[in-house]
Amino acid sequence: MRMVSPVLSLRGVTKRFGGLVAVNGMDFDVTEHEVLGLIGPNGSGKSTTLNLISGALMPSEGTISLRGAPITHLAAQDIARKGVARTFQLVRLLPSMTVLENVKAGAVFGHRRRWGTEANAQAQALMEQVGLAGRGHLKVGQLTYIDTKRVELARALAGDPKVLLLDEWLAGLNPTELEEGIALIRRLRDEGRTVILVEHVMDAIRSLCDRCVVMASGTKIAEGAVADVLADPEVIRAYLGDDDD
Numbered sequence: 001m002r003m004v005s006p007v008l009s010l011r012g013v014t015k016r017f018g019g020l021v022a023v024n025g026m027d028f029d030v031t032e033h034e035v036l037g038l039i040g041p042n043g044s045g046k047s048t049t050l051n052l053i054s055g056a057l058m059p060s061e062g063t064i065s066l067r068g069a070p071i072t073h074l075a076a077q078d079i080a081r082k083g084v085a086r087t088f089q090l091v092r093l094l095p096s097m098t099v100l101e102n103v104k105a106g107a108v109f110g111h112r113r114r115w116g117t118e119a120n121a122q123a124q125a126l127m128e129q130v131g132l133a134g135r136g137h138l139k140v141g142q143l144t145y146i147d148t149k150r151v152e153l154a155r156a157l158a159g160d161p162k163v164l165l166l167d168e169w170l171a172g173l174n175p176t177e178l179e180e181g182i183a184l185i186r187r188l189r190d191e192g193r194t195v196i197l198v199e200h201v202m203d204a205i206r207s208l209c210d211r212c213v214v215m216a217s218g219t220k221i222a223e224g225a226v227a228d229v230l231a232d233p234e235v236i237r238a239y240l241g242d243d244d245d
Ligand SMILES: Nc1ncnc2c1ncn2[C@@H]1O[C@H](COP(=O)(O)OP(=O)(O)OP(=O)(O)O)[C@@H](O)[C@H]1O
Pocket: 017, 020, 022, 040, 041, 042, 043, 044, 045, 046, 047, 048, 049
């Protein structure tokens, strides 16, 4: 059997906030070109897990490795530089800057730095890819909600990340936008990107993910092929106990 070495590995990753264990001994791998869904009821620890991977938070225990090299205690900007890019649940862009400037900022801070004409050319290509062609001159503050999300995605892609973390990127979209958003992520998948998708939209998980990891109360309760995991009685119980879904 051919061994596929993981792009990203978590081993025993734990995060405590005072007495609360928000993430409890998480173990999982993401292999190259895989779209891994990270799902679970509200408050189960998904965003905290992404924050630990991207370096916004430090784990209390455990190890996070990128292509076998530990990144556990690096600062967020160093982790970004090594190739982990993310989008946020609440879009974080520079509102007084243009779309083009925001996308190019991603090329400066990312894994593969680009400047000048090279950064411009790449930003134009990415804007086209995410559906923002011709809108590079607009200020981000003038955009519709879905377009700000497109900018965030293009900015995250601009540094050529080895792993892309999408934190509820589809949240808040109307049904038409949702279809466009899913198609957009599918294209990323088809071009071989490695992605962790935190998402409440189950149709998106079903249509985009190879595998998923399910969290409940900070702990991994299931992992595997999407259809199997979603049929797992423990997973169903965890979701039924969640009043918000
Ligand atoms: N900075 C923090 N300080 C204290 N507690 C926190 C902090 N961040 C998260 N928590 C708590 O950790 C737990 C996990 O939260 P987290 O946001 O990771 O869940 P989630 O699965 O992403 O939820 P949602 O689906 O609602 O976004 C929750 O109980 C939350 O209140």
